Amino acid sequence: MIIKKKNTWFKMLFEWRGSVLPQLLPRLLLLLLFSFIVVYFKPWLLQYNLHINPAIFTLFGIALAIFLGFRNSVSYDRFWEGRKLWGALLNDTRSLARQSITLVPDKEYDAKREKFTNLLIAFVYSLKHQLRETNSDADMSRLLPKEFAGQLKETRYKPILLLRELGLWVKDAKTENKIDSVTQLAFEENLNKLSDIVGGCERIAGTPIPYTYSVLLHRTVYIYCFLLSFGFVETMGWITPFIIVFIAYTFVALEAIADELENPFGVQPNDLALDAMSEMIENTLLELNDKKINPVTHHNNYFIT
Amino acid sequence: MIIKKKNTWFKMLFEWRGSVLPQLLPRLLLLLLFSFIVVYFKPWLLQYNLHINPAIFTLFGIALAIFLGFRNSVSYDRFWEGRKLWGALLNDTRSLARQSITLVPDKEYDAKREKFTNLLIAFVYSLKHQLRETNSDADMSRLLPKEFAGQLKETRYKPILLLRELGLWVKDAKTENKIDSVTQLAFEENLNKLSDIVGGCERIAGTPIPYTYSVLLHRTVYIYCFLLSFGFVETMGWITPFIIVFIAYTFVALEAIADELENPFGVQPNDLALDAMSEMIENTLLELNDKKINPVTHHNNYFIT
Amino acid sequence: MIIKKKNTWFKMLFEWRGSVLPQLLPRLLLLLLFSFIVVYFKPWLLQYNLHINPAIFTLFGIALAIFLGFRNSVSYDRFWEGRKLWGALLNDTRSLARQSITLVPDKEYDAKREKFTNLLIAFVYSLKHQLRETNSDADMSRLLPKEFAGQLKETRYKPILLLRELGLWVKDAKTENKIDSVTQLAFEENLNKLSDIVGGCERIAGTPIPYTYSVLLHRTVYIYCFLLSFGFVETMGWITPFIIVFIAYTFVALEAIADELENPFGVQPNDLALDAMSEMIENTLLELNDKKINPVTHHNNYFIT
Amino acid sequence: MIIKKKNTWFKMLFEWRGSVLPQLLPRLLLLLLFSFIVVYFKPWLLQYNLHINPAIFTLFGIALAIFLGFRNSVSYDRFWEGRKLWGALLNDTRSLARQSITLVPDKEYDAKREKFTNLLIAFVYSLKHQLRETNSDADMSRLLPKEFAGQLKETRYKPILLLRELGLWVKDAKTENKIDSVTQLAFEENLNKLSDIVGGCERIAGTPIPYTYSVLLHRTVYIYCFLLSFGFVETMGWITPFIIVFIAYTFVALEAIADELENPFGVQPNDLALDAMSEMIENTLLELNDKKINPVTHHNNYFIT
Amino acid sequence: MIIKKKNTWFKMLFEWRGSVLPQLLPRLLLLLLFSFIVVYFKPWLLQYNLHINPAIFTLFGIALAIFLGFRNSVSYDRFWEGRKLWGALLNDTRSLARQSITLVPDKEYDAKREKFTNLLIAFVYSLKHQLRETNSDADMSRLLPKEFAGQLKETRYKPILLLRELGLWVKDAKTENKIDSVTQLAFEENLNKLSDIVGGCERIAGTPIPYTYSVLLHRTVYIYCFLLSFGFVETMGWITPFIIVFIAYTFVALEAIADELENPFGVQPNDLALDAMSEMIENTLLELNDKKINPVTHHNNYFIT
DSSP: OOOOSOOOHHHHTTOOTTOSHHHHHHHHHHHHHHHHHHHHTHHHHHHTTOOOOHHHHHHHHHHHHHHHHHHHHHHHHHHHHHHHHHHHHHHHHHHHHHHHHHTSOOGGGHHHHHHHHHHHHHHHHHHHHHHHTOOOHHHHHHHSOHHHHHHHHTOSOHHHHHHHHHHHHHHHHHHTTSSOHHHHHHHHHHHHHHHHHHHHHHHHHHSOSOHHHHHHHHHHHHHHHHHHHHHHTTTSOTTHHHHHHHHHHHHHHHHHHHHHHHSTTSOSTTSOOHHHHHHHHHHHHHHHTTOOOOOOSSOOGGGOO | OOOOSOOOHHHHTTOOTTOSHHHHHHHHHHHHHHHHHHHHTHHHHHHTTOOOOHHHHHHHHHHHHHHHHHHHHHHHHHHHHHHHHHHHHHHHHHHHHHHHHHTSOOGGGHHHHHHHHHHHHHHHHHHHHHHHTOOOHHHHHHHSOHHHHHHHHTOSOHHHHHHHHHHHHHHHHHHTTSSOHHHHHHHHHHHHHHHHHHHHHHHHHHOOSOHHHHHHHHHHHHHHHHHHHHHHTTTSOTTHHHHHHHHHHHHHHHHHHHHHHHSTTSOSTTSOOHHHHHHHHHHHHHHHTTOOOOOOOSOOGGGOO | OOOOSOOOHHHHTTOOTTOSHHHHHHHHHHHHHHHHHHHHTHHHHHHTTOOOOHHHHHHHHHHHHHHHHHHHHHHHHHHHHHHHHHHHHHHHHHHHHHHHHHTSOOGGGHHHHHHHHHHHHHHHHHHHHHHHTOOOHHHHHHHSOHHHHHHHHTOSOHHHHHHHHHHHHHHHHHHTTSSOHHHHHHHHHHHHHHHHHHHHHHHHHHSOSOHHHHHHHHHHHHHHHHHHHHHHTTTSOTTHHHHHHHHHHHHHHHHHHHHHHHSTTSOSTTSOOHHHHHHHHHHHHHHHTTOOOOOOOSOOTTSOO | OOOOSOOOHHHHTTOOTTOSHHHHHHHHHHHHHHHHHHHHTHHHHHHTTOOOOHHHHHHHHHHHHHHHHHHHHHHHHHHHHHHHHHHHHHHHHHHHHHHHHHTSOOGGGHHHHHHHHHHHHHHHHHHHHHHHTOOOHHHHHHHSOHHHHHHHHTOSOHHHHHHHHHHHHHHHHHHTTSSOHHHHHHHHHHHHHHHHHHHHHHHHHHOOSOHHHHHHHHHHHHHHHHHHHHHHTTTSOTTHHHHHHHHHHHHHHHHHHHHHHHSTTSOSTTSOOHHHHHHHHHHHHHHHTTOOOOOOOSOOTTSOO | OOOOSOOOHHHHTTOOTTOSHHHHHHHHHHHHHHHHHHHHTHHHHHHTTOOOOHHHHHHHHHHHHHHHHHHHHHHHHHHHHHHHHHHHHHHHHHHHHHHHHHTSOOGGGHHHHHHHHHHHHHHHHHHHHHHHTOOOHHHHHHHSOHHHHHHHHTOSOHHHHHHHHHHHHHHHHHHTTSSOHHHHHHHHHHHHHHHHHHHHHHHHHHSOSOHHHHHHHHHHHHHHHHHHHHHHTTTSOTTHHHHHHHHHHHHHHHHHHHHHHHSTTSOSTTSOOHHHHHHHHHHHHHHHTTOOOOOOOSOOTTSOO
């Protein structure tokens, strides 16, 4: 879910859309409760000599912020690389569609060009379905000849087989002497780029941040937040739990966002709008072929420019 | 607005141009007022045991600075990537204009070359209008044949259709046997780059930093600044509000700048000078064709070298 | 070992898989013991004036966190670059296999195409074996003609000689007039990329982070953790050892993970799944040639999409 | 000014060359004076309750260091990108000069090749003059035919017109049937790279870091340094001013260096040695054509290898 | 010197190889002595009111760590970029050697191919000698025809003239009609990359980090370490000097490593193993031509895979 229009600075303080707060609320309430219990048993703590120097919390909190900063930076880079790959997908399919018009200019090729465009669109949807592990059959049937769609059903790496089909389309144009091998090379270069995009997306989806990193930071952040109460209960009064929950909110929310962004192809609120992007690519390719644009079903004012 | 000539270090302390201060002033005055109220009710605060250990503010302030540093870094990268894309736009349109001269050297092609250059200039302006969601009709009418400008009006992805037109121009040159398919490839490569630039700009304009990030940091920065008064009122006297507003100014100003830079194609003071850049590209392409350069309307001494 | 399905936030606190904790446990128990001794001899310490200001630990701990952040960032970059190279390996072998189909379309070339695909698969396995310094003979015998596999045995840079063989395959196609020099160039470009991938992997495997860096941080982290007890024993009671071991856990675990990720081609739990990736490349190349896919032996649900 | 031979660690403490200290000295002395005044009026300050908690300075100083680190990092990236562009300029002009020898091998072309090399050298100097906004007439007259040098005088984007001239040279070689369109493409690719270099340099020179950033950090750093005296005067004695000036020196010097590096094409001590680099490019191109190398006027042992 | 096999975590604490410690030891002993003197004169210090608030050291130490982190990051990037360039050198020379076999397949060309390979090897050694400013005559005589080696002696930019020679070899193959201009282009692209590598190495070797940066941080680190004693002598006893030397060790060692890595082509312990890499490139190129591999003289188990 992408939200464009921002509120004023004041309304933004109470922004709720796309927030990770709902998911964190139970944990933060648990922390609040725990913290009140610590405040309540303060005399008992002092009696049993269980007090912690706040300096060690300052030291460790800042260290944690540094490591969390690293975690966020890596997660955001993955999110942005995923976005770049889908941006490149848009660029290259547009370039290929343009080339099918300007490099194979025959008028009688119009029907075949339509087939080429449909292969490109099917390629985009099959990549989306592979990344989300959803069923691509409906989209394939809509866009491809029945027989070929049937063959695809049984295969594992659909986008790659569609790429082969695109390459065969170009080969046919050469066999029919519509293009020479130099022009074929121009298509090849963009097909290679599409191959790179598929592999790039598979890489991000298939290799998360090393799991020990995630576990280590997750564990440390939560333990730290629960220990905080012990560190500050002696020097602050009944306000302690509220301050601690405020600080904990920032730390655990950042950890939660980093966790969401790590795999940008998911369907969580902050993941990439693959549905809207696929529709947008379909529309721009149709328009390039002077076809009617589909009505947009995923309302996303970003791609309706 | 780009400001080149810097002041001396002393005058720069009072620099006002392009500043985010005017927009922040009301909020900072509110904070000042709030802080004075806290100072005034200090005895009451102590009586009700509502005091906060400054150590927790040190800890959290530094953590916040780290997260804000990350936010700034990401926003600036977006700004700079946007600038790079427009730089690449300049380079590639120049290369294409040069190629239309050196690769299709016929004297009789001068009129067609002018058409090609106008298509390139129209491409630049249509991208600018798309990114700013402004109306491109006036510029299109000025630069394109009337009929084609009329067709474009109804379309959604104007720069892409102009790219197709550029590709068709090259195709015509090949059909007329002015160039062979190798030379066509040389044009194609630069057209592909233009396609990448359009998609890159759309990516930055269309996918902001995940909204939860922005909201989280915005919220935390403001709440933190308002809580600061409670943390230091006990150990500092009447000077508290001024010191706190000074610190708050740095934090909220950085947040505000990051917010402005996030979408570098806007029209806020620190956004990219797309108007001046478009004019500059128009001028350099005209000069390459030995045409008279337009007088510059957007006074920006950077691009008059 | 790649772990995909994450637990709930609560179960994740007790996650054990892929963790570096088992390897660190003896050291952390040693630290716990040491810390208890320090607590026990507290009166003796004060008597001999051996107390350390906690401020200096705050200062140094944060400095250490910054340097550790840098170390982690560099190690992760190496891990991710290694992953990118293997991703590019996937993309380029796919592109080459596709090109062997679409650029040399003769039906009678099917047997030779199979040989080409097998050379590509052998290239992937020989790179894996070189990086892990394991014996590639079994895989080479399985995939290559007996005689050539025998010749390879004696050589040092196997992937490079396989690349030469791929180049000779293309040369033969040209000598037989199946392709012209333009098409040969299309193959050449992807072969050059494979050459870059081999060299890139050798670079990461062969040039670790300068050893003094690793030693310096390793040494400093451990000494720091053992000194921590002296810094906080005065102001905290019997809880000291537990808090210190918690903090030390984060520091030494981060150092240990960074050490593991530094050479991503190893066989430690957090290293890259080269076995699974090699099998996956083999399968996708077989599928491209309409061959039966091998059953997957390395269970890794990432690459079975 | 580039300084190669480093001193011993001890002598380096007193290094003066290329330093920003001379320019900062008056400001630091002003700060020293101000700080002494604060120390002198200490009793008065305490009487009027004007004391500031040092914790707030620790907090803010570290935050400032983080932001300054970001500023430095961005400035250095601009410096290094500028250097990379001039490195690419060296590489590409060398490649073009080599190509004019190996791709157009006719003996009778020697005179024309000299013209080509001179165009390349003129291109380098005209870029240097454009970036520094100095007059290029002398260099143009020295290197170009009189008439063409005269025409250039009136133009705005000189390097771009020289690029066009280089392209026309290649076109002439093709018209004379010395090269075919494939070879022309080889030249074209390097000409496109030169176009990218011109645009890249214009980008760095023309778009500084958003001015508000610079102003904000400049302002905050100086105000912070002047306030520091108030924060530490209570707990430190007459040594305060010296310690504060030492700390302020580091902060303001870093800000000053960042400011210098931001535009690497200037003529300040730490900017790029464009004069030496231009001469070096001229010499290496002359040597490639078996011409006598010019004596070096800008003594810079880096480029005399 | 590259060290591969790591010790156990415990032995690594006492690792000595490649360390910067020997070089730093005298300075650290000086600091220890100085610190003992400060401890000894503690009463005198207090009497003359010369005490410094530890808070200011915390603040400044962390700021310093941030700046040092930046310095390290930049130095390491230069080291790694240098390594990448030499990795690219390996890849491209391998690609060119392979191309001389697969693109110019004539049997009778074997002698000429050997000359080509020797030119490539000579190119690598001449680059190494240029970067280290050592004498390349012995290597040139070993690898090149006597006459040409003699001509090279007098020249300044040897690798560039060897590149020209490689280009002329390709030209000759074309003149003899062994290859067409398309294949020539395939060689040209790799020659352009070699040109980029030469320029890239010259850039790193020729443009250090701006000297003021180095001086500023060097100065600040050392002054800070010597002042530390004053800041903590009041609150810590006779243990002060040891703690301070431990902290100083980390700071000055990091500064020293950064200084070593800044120019990765030197001959200090942590610089790149250019000798071993050159030999390795020679061996892999010989093996590609089915020649006997030289015995390795630089024992470096990294490149003997």
